[in-house]
Amino acid sequence: MEAQSNKDERIELRVSAADKRIFKRAQKLSGDKSFSSFVVRIVKKEAEEIVAQQDRILASEKDRQLFFDTVFSHTKPNESLIAAAKRYKSKNS
Known part of the structure; x- marks a missing residue:
């Protein structure tokens, strides 16, 4: 069985x-040759931005959790x- 093309x-x-x-007017002003290509381009761009923003939020939440887990953990410093810390204190005393 052949793989389906992306446009199926x-x-x-x-x-x-x-x-x-308004969509048709924007398509003509944008220079897109077809209405379909215009809609796909605009929707894809917006979808990629939404996904990227969500990925940044998840990454920052992961970083926040890692930070707080590290700061408030009961492990002793190596x-x-x-x-x-000694070098810092000696330079800033």
């Missing part, structure tokens, strides 16, 4: 006449951290 999927949606007019 179909999305159908209904919009108001006013929305369709030798490197103790040495770094």
